[in-house]
Amino acid sequence: MGRNFGRPVRRLEDGRFIQGNGRFVDDVILPRQTYAAFVRSPYAHARITGLDAAPALQMPGVVRVMTAADLAGAPDMPCGWMIHSRDGAEMKVGSRPLLASDTVRYVGEPVAVVVAESRDQARDAAEAVAVDYDELPVVVDCGDAMAPGMPQLHPAISDNLAYDWELGDEAAVDAALAVAAHRVELTLRNNRLIPNAMEPRACNADWDAQDEKLTVWMTHQNPFGMRTLYSAYYGLAAEHSLRIVSPDVGGGFGAKAPNYPEEVVVAFAAKLVRRPVKWTADRTEAFLTDAHGRDHLTTATLGLDAEGRFLALKVDTIANMGGYLSTTGSLIPTYMYGTMLSGQYVIPAIHCRTRAVYTNTCPVDAYRGAGRPEAAYVVERIVNVAARAIGVDQAEIRRRNFIRDFPYQTPVLFEYDSGDYEGSLNQALALSDYAGFPARKAEAAARGKLRGIGVAAYVEACGIGPSAILAKLGGGAGMWDSAEVRVNPVGTVEVLSGAHSHGQGHATTLAQLVADRFGVPIESIRIVQGDTDRIQAGTGTYGSRASVGMSATFNACEKIIAKGRRICAHLLQVPEDSVRFADGVFASAATNKTIPFGEMAAAAHAANAFPTREIEPGLVESSFFDPPNFTYPSGVYVAEVEIDPLTGVTEVAAFSAADDFGIIANPMIVEGQIHGGLTQGIGQALWEECRYDPDTAQLITASYLDYGMPRADGLPEFRLAFGCAPSPSNPLGMKGCGEAGAIGSPPAVINAICDALAIDHLDMPARPEKVWRLLHPKAAG
Amino acid sequence: MYDLAYVRPGGLAEATALLEADENATALAGGQTLLPVLRARLASPSRLVDVARLAELKGMALDGDRVVIGAAETHAAVSQSPVVAGAIPALGRLAGGIGDPQVRNRGTLGGAIANNDPAACYPSAALALDAVIRTTRREIAAADFFTDLFSTALEPGELVTAVMFPRCAQAAYVKFPNPASRFALIGVFAARTAAGMRIAVTGAGAGVFRWREAELRIDAGGGVADLDDLALPEDAFTSDLHGSADYRMHLARVMTGRAIAAVDA
């Protein structure tokens, strides 16, 4: 731990945010600004038989109406991750034009766009665009999508099946299951979620015809990826003439990582009308079109020996892709999911089959955890079903099966780097007073309440990622990250970082690191992110990968210090290898003189005290860091619930989380991440559920009146503890903490509910009526 | 939001004149129901007549055996009023349980009553306590005021000016909140009044109603346990995403029991 690093330093960006001085895309208003409004399909599945923009063109303030015909040269939306089916065939990608031309496949799909002088004029005119539809039958449920006779979404893709993928040795699994002393089976759903970032999607595109330069302000998690796509794929402008700016981003949760049609269309529109075009989604558009999360239907079988040791796990999942494959939609239920099915356990044989299907729903992509929560949910649920079946305590069955030796090669590709799973379990049991639970249960029973306790252990893969490994799994882009550290003549520091904060506090944590490395005040450091004109290359932030950008920053700082030592050797007239740097001061045993960091920076720029043919003037260094492996954060959570049998209401009475994130940069920020993640996970377990009408595929939960967001008053005081098994995969030993809470908490809560009700399973969310009906099976209805 | 005009009249007479002159004009109070509707472009009034600051619609005072609350009083004001707390403590608590602080600081009694959302809280209190709704034209008994889903006895251009609630120390409102919206999935207002036990149920789906069978049974000396076998009006209950009619009916029973227990506590 340094003066800053490892300490709960207050977030440097918060003063700005809480005083309303944040700068979000919607705050950007350019000269000659115009506004876009999208015409969206009111039907989930229909053929477009006619489109008449003429009435809209007569409306006041209308600058232009664009339809698919205006984008004839533009390629379809790409899916960025190639998955191969078990027969070796490439996944089947349903064509997805930027604006629908002949068929719409989910409610809210963009069909046309109106550009007008004001936002309201654009919306008025959008309502005047006349579109004729021939409605088609729909399919919503992923469990129905492959059934005979179901509506087919894409021509030449039979059974709505995008791919039929597998991982692991099926024969070995079947053989082990056949001789297992115990076998348990479980069918479960992972409910579809709507991400709900506070700031909806927004963009503002500006074409400078003189310089042939396109600037797109966009609320996004990965502006660099967008620059590559917009230039190399869409040809909107040359790469060096394309600037993407993602300023302050008000939450992403994964849903701001994909490439969406609206932003691309707005960029094309700006070129067409030669004026800046801005679009800000309203909340309804966010519900309808931000990539949704989860939505799996899974059957799992676990085999155990007579002592309760796991022998084999077989998982068969149908994953709902929505109407089209989103940017990384294909990756989530495969390499982000099947690879995590070993959990924290030695399971000698694992097989996962995933069938990804098209339905008439919003496309599904990464959402906080992205595949890993789905995997943890399967593993942690079936482990409890097994514990119940063989009569072993849920903590004990985990202890019996933990991985203890690292690195550990799982049967599903990944090699875990480090961990102390039993340590986390012990911490969690102590935090939750697991031993005292029977007394609390009895006390609750005396009050007429059913109390239950649930343990869940998760492991996830973060710090994505090792580029060569990812390429083998179907990835296209390098997944390193970058940092350029610029030390100015008077010793202030700018860090141009290729990571991108959308609420995680990078302006603070990166500054903490640099302040301690250089021994300078944290106020003298500025972190620059999210502007591709300032930062040459980067990979953005998702999948708890800030450790990658942080490591690049660390390595760039080391280069600055190395150069500083060379400069100071000349200033002090001592041999270079005698120069040491600590606490912001260069010193040498060969002299009493010392040189503070700032003076070295001044000397580097004055360039008159060292031979500039040997050492270049200036003080700028950059680093690209490509990790050798993922990092593997882990933890054990204990949820305690109390159920009112008269109403079926579940209250989370207590929640304890013991996590291992390796080295922690800022415990206050990490606690905040855990609080947020737990809240989302508890939300998934109890309230959140995206529902479409099964007959029309209209989104029923299209506002906060019907979509149950978690709120502070439904949560207990969280009890947290941290272990630390540093990751060997980066120089800082960090692992990442952004998704953990959302991964471990759904199974912990459902395990607790099942314990309270003495049942094997109930699907999320545990709505009061669902619980009540389990308790009162004879009730009417 | 569609283009519209906004007026803030100086007095009630002017407000009424504006509304009577233009059938497409709409009164705006706290805007907690109306503004989301406008923002979603589900309504397009020609003009909004803002009644939220009209002095004639303000005030909370005792008038003999009744508490008179101005239509433009906010939920926050009602929940913090010593007059209300002294005369009908349950009513202040009901107001304090509506929405969140932002909603309570804006939303008004008059707006809530006039809107008659089938999941709203206030209508149950008005019905159970036999409140009288005073308008710019007349006085209407609560029993006659709430006519159907989102509809009331109000005529075009007619404004609620105040609601008069008979004093009642022995009353309680128990709400089972919809986990998403926090409106009442079921809310029960129970009151021991001079006329006997009153039980009004909101949230059932088809609008607020009195559970008369339960009132009679309690008046006849029955206890909470005696309500279990009692019929509820089936057509008052509807099913949706958040609960089936059966479940709502069950909740109505349980919440009635809890409300009565709270009244007698």
Ligand SMILES: Cc1cc2nc3c(=O)[nH]c(=O)nc-3n(C[C@H](O)[C@H](O)[C@H](O)COP(=O)(O)OP(=O)(O)OC[C@H]3O[C@@H](n4cnc5c(N)ncnc54)[C@H](O)[C@@H]3O)c2cc1C
């Ligand atoms: C997030 C949220 C949560 C909520 N939770 C609850 C809850 O738990 N329980 C609950 O009961 N309610 C709840 N509400 C609704 C809230 O109580 C509203 O304030 C109320 O329904 C409308 O009051 P208003 O003053 O905002 O009316 P407005 O929205 O301004 O108007 C509503 C309607 O009433 C008419 N109107 C207004 N004043 C008068 C008048 N004096 N005379 C005649 N007509 C009039 C308007 O023309 C309009 O048609 C919630 C609202 C929100 C946004």
